[in-house]
Amino acid sequence: MSRDRVERRLYPAYFSLGGNLGAPVQGTLDSLAALRASGKPLAEYHTPVHRRMVELLVDGSLSVVELAGYLGLPVSVTLVLAEHLVTDGQLKATVPMPDALASSDGRPSLAVLKEVLNGLRTLVAA
Known part of the structure; x- marks a missing residue:
């Protein structure tokens, strides 16, 4: 192990999804879809990861892949989180x-x- 390497807690990425996310989503988002914040406030059941996603998208748009990079999450997990926020109205998506x-x-x-x-x-x- 290198001294310069920052240690972080390891936990499964799906923990970022939280518990109660409501009804299942359709899975229609593409990993290259451009996302942007709609301005609608977050609900109580949204996780800190949901909040961070919206914060990253307030000043502009990012693709799902770029967002996954900023969050340090797999694209598949970021897709699920983004689909829930699109379904709930906090994010707007544009097809690639x-x-x-x-x-x-x-x-x-x-x-x-x-x-x-x-x-x-x-x-x-x-």
């Missing part, structure tokens, strides 16, 4: 890619891929 840009199977459309390729070629040529 509008349906108009995606093909029927959820992948980017050919037009979007061509635009990305053209942009990359422009960068390489510069």
Whole structure:
């Protein structure tokens, strides 16, 4: 062990979920969804982790993955916490890619891929 390493209490990440979180959520959030605070106050049953999530999102938006990094939690746990806050109204979520840009199977459309390729070629040529 290094002296510079900060010791922290180890506990399962799912403890961050708290106890009474209400009804199960649908699980529709994507790990790249952009989250932002809605301004609605937190309920009594929200945990300190919920509070910290909202605090991080007051001044702007972050993706679920970025939020997980700031919280030091797995993305899967952060997704569950975020889905509860979205369901309760404390957070608003924006999907990472509008349906108009995606093909029927959820992948980017050919037009979007061509635009990305053209942009990359422009960068390489510069």
